[in-house]
Amino acid sequence: MSGTSEARWDGGRDRDTAGRARNARPRDGLGRPLPxxxxxxxRQPEGVVRSPEETVAEAQTLLEAGKPFHAHEVFEDAWKSGPEDERALWRGLAQLAVGLTHAARGNTTGGARLLRRGAGAAEEWSSRTGRERPYGMELAELSSWARELASVVEREGKAISAQACAPRLRGRRV
Structure with a gap:
């Protein structure tokens, strides 16, 4: 085996206890790796099973702190561990958080696209299930927020403040 191949398999990659690749580098609030x-x-621990109410509360705290990348991980845990009929909801919310992450990183095209995709997923889930306010979340307002923010980031073409633009999952800010 050549040295290059060995390095790929044994090149000091960060691994968890099960041997899966993990990046142990520190990250900033938007999930970007630091030296x-x-x-x-x-970092948000992965694979945590929370109640839907705990998921919404934890994600809201992270969004308000300007950490949408971490909120995405909380939604992703719910998506992967929740009931099958709710997975599209949590996946759509994860897309909204990732869209906010990209927009805050300055990737306005990707951010706008993911914000709209997440808005569409939340609307579709709501119309399919007839649940407009699952776990107290205002899906119509959240979808409207995402579409409006997508238009803003496209129009302005620059990074936004994740903290200043964070949504309220359970209704408008007062």
């Missing part, structure tokens, strides 16, 4: 040894934000 080893840099101060980063605490």
């Amino acid at each position: 080893y040894g840099a101060d980063g934000v605490e």
Whole structure:
């Protein structure tokens, strides 16, 4: 085996206890990797099973703190561990959080696309199930927020503040 192939398999990659590849580099609030040894934000643990109410509360806290990448991971846990009939809801919410992440990183095209995709998924799930306010979330307002923000990031063409633009999952800010 050549040295290159060996490096790919045994090149000091970060791995978890089960041997799966993991990136142990610290990350900033938008999930971007930082150099080893840099101060980063605490990462969201993966695979946590929460109640839907806990999921919404944890994601809201992260969104308000300007950490939509981390909120996406919370929604992703719900998507992967929740009941089959709710997976499209949680996947759509994860897309909204990733869209906000991309928009805050300055990827306005990708951010707008994901915001609209997440808005559409939330609307579709609501119309299919007849549930407009699952777990107290205002899906119509959330979809409207996402579409409006998508238009803003496309029009302005620059990074936005994730914290200033964070949605309220359970209704408008007062």
